[in-house]
Amino acid sequence: MSFSEKTIQIVKATAPVLAQHGETITRHFYQQMFSQNPELLNTFNATNQKTGRQQAALAGTVYAYAANIDNLGVLTATVQRIANKHASFNILPEQYPIVGKHLLEAVAHVLGDAATDDILNAWKEAYDFLAALFIEVEEGIYRESEQAGGGWRGTRAFKVVNKVQESELITSFYFEPVDGQPVADYLPGQYIGIYLHPEHSEYRCIRQYSLSDAPNGKSYRISVKREGEGETQGMISHYLHDSVEVGAIVKLSPPAGDFYLNTNAKAPVVLMSGGVGQTPMLSMLNSLVNSSSQQPIIYVHSAVSSEVHAFADHVNNMADKHDNIQQVLFYDRPSESCHGHDYEGKTNLVLIRNTIDIPEAQYYFCGPQGYMEMVNTTLQSWGVTEDRIHYEVFGPHKAI
Numbered sequence: 372m373s374f375s376e377k378t379i380q381i382v383k384a385t386a387p388v389l390a391q392h393g394e395t396i397t398r399h400f401y402q403q404m405f406s407q408n409p410e411l412l413n414t415f416n417a418t419n420q421k422t423g424r425q426q427a428a429l430a431g432t433v434y435a436y437a438a439n440i441d442n443l444g445v446l447t448a449t450v451q452r453i454a455n456k457h458a459s460f461n462i463l464p465e466q467y468p469i470v471g472k473h474l475l476e477a478v479a480h481v482l483g484d485a486a487t488d489d490i491l492n493a494w495k496e497a498y499d500f501l502a503a504l505f506i507e508v509e510e511g512i513y514r515e516s517e518q519a520g521g522g523w524r525g526t527r528a529f530k531v532v533n534k535v536q537e538s539e540l541i542t543s544f545y546f547e548p549v550d551g552q553p554v555a556d557y558l559p560g561q562y563i564g565i566y567l568h569p570e571h572s573e574y575r576c577i578r579q580y581s582l583s584d585a586p587n588g589k590s591y592r593i594s595v596k597r598e599g600e601g602e603t604q605g606m607i608s609h610y611l612h613d614s615v616e617v618g619a620i621v622k623l624s625p626p627a628g629d630f631y632l633n634t635n636a637k638a639p640v641v642l643m644s645g646g647v648g649q650t651p652m653l654s655m656l657n658s659l660v661n662s663s664s665q666q667p668i669i670y671v672h673s674a675v676s677s678e679v680h681a682f683a684d685h686v687n688n689m690a691d692k693h694d695n696i697q698q699v700l701f702y703d704r705p706s707e708s709c710h711g712h713d714y715e716g717k718t719n720l721v722l723i724r725n726t727i728d729i730p731e732a733q734y735y736f737c738g739p740q741g742y743m744e745m746v747n748t749t750l751q752s753w754g755v756t757e758d759r760i761h762y763e764v765f766g767p768h769k770a771i
């Protein structure tokens with residue numbers, strides 16, 4: 372399908388207005404949608420609504436779409452990222468008209484008298500096109516997950532078979548399927564969706580967690596940080612730590628995500644993480660070791676101190692055993708008893724430029740927003756091209 376010239380003109384002309392009011396539109400949209408379709412509160416993350424992070428992510432995408440409506444090819448990677456995220460929430464085709472109705476009503480509301488029939492019709496056409504695209508891409512992801520050996524569609528019941536404290540803040544959970552059958556492999560770096568209904572919550576909650584070990588066909592491992600405290604206490608991370616014990620049954624959506632290790636590339640790999648951003652890097656590291664990879668692997672990790680540094684022994688062992696693995700460790704505020712770190716203070720990649728600025732290397736990183744912005748800016752200033760830079764955001768996506 373292609374758009375009429377008139378639709379393209381109208382959508383492009385109204386895009387700047389949308390950009391200006393983007394978050395007002397999406398805020399209005401969510402208010403209306405949740406009051407008329409409260410069942411969707413079982414799908415969306417209420418905290419991300421409160422903090423405005425989800426509104427910002429949606430508004431940014433709608434604007435990018437409008438601005439590029441005559442050149443949608445540039446949005447291919449964005450569509451893949453969102454469709455993978457949607458798949459972990461098991462978003463279904465029948466939900467698109469609901470979202471479309473409320474989104475168009477919100478556009479009409481914010482534009483007021485300026486919202487002519489021509490404008491609303493053009494936006495409806497544009498939304499329907501985008502919705503059809505997402506539905507098709509998501510169906511492809513669902514089908515692939517279902518057809519993979521050990522795979523499934525939707526959610527599947529898993530039992531917690533082990534729970535291991537990795538540091539003062541991070542705990543790992545091991546899951547095996549209740550049906551006793553194998554589980555699908557995944558690309559190192561991908562995540563699962565976990566579906567939980569805490570007793571104290573009116574609604575079911577869905578969260579994503581990166582798989583923190585190499586695939587093994589039998590079980591999955593995630594490693595979860597307790598997020599926030601007091602007023603900003605994260606709901607599900609605390610629930611997992613405090614109330615989900617060995618024997619508990621949870622539902623998981625199949626592994627998904629567009630951030631993963633290119634296992635075919637033989638170039639050096641630089642894995643960089645801050646705090647719990649380490650989880651996808653561990654999956655990559657362990658997968659590379661399992662495949663007897665000989666390519667240089669540089670594992671750069673930043674933690675506040677050894678008390679909150681998870682998987683220290685594991686990565687030390689890997690680096691001791693394999694000549695191609697080198698570890699660099701930054702401790703932000705080491706306590707008296709901390710040892711083994713290479714640098715003290717905030718991560719400064721310039722200090723290790725000789726080690727990590729390698730022609731052809733592929734860079735993967737994950738951590739807090741500020742950390743990722745610093746890594747990205749530094750790599751770009753060294754001339755690292757975008758195709759060698761890969762990162763994951765642990766929350767509603769934000770370009771860095």
Ligand SMILES: Cc1cc2nc3c(=O)[nH]c(=O)nc-3n(C[C@H](O)[C@H](O)[C@H](O)COP(=O)(O)OP(=O)(O)OC[C@H]3O[C@@H](n4cnc5c(N)ncnc54)[C@H](O)[C@@H]3O)c2cc1C
Nearest residue numbers: 418579580581595596598599603605606607608650765766
């Ligand atoms: C692809 C992906 C992979 C991920 N992988 C991992 C992983 O491997 N390990 C991991 O630990 N996490 C991971 N996450 C993050 C995880 O999905 C959750 O977002 C995280 O556990 C927090 O969930 P929660 O329910 O505890 O917090 P929520 O209740 O959802 O709150 C979200 C955030 O807002 C903060 N907050 C809460 N209330 C307020 C308020 N009033 N004002 C301001 N801030 C507030 C919380 O502290 C928290 O940081 C990943 C996320 C994504 C998208």
Ligand code: HEM
Nearest residue numbers: 414415416419425428429432460466467470501502767768
């Ligand atoms: C064309 C229509 C849509 C667009 C443009 C869109 C866009 C987005 C974007 C940009 C994100 C953030 C992605 C990220 O963090 O990487 C997102 C997440 C999400 N979307 Fe959509 N979406 C659409 C339709 C839908 C529909 C129909 C549903 C189902 C009700 C839905 C449910 C969700 C949920 C639950 C999330 C995660 C929210 C969170 O993390 O708080 N979306 N979407």
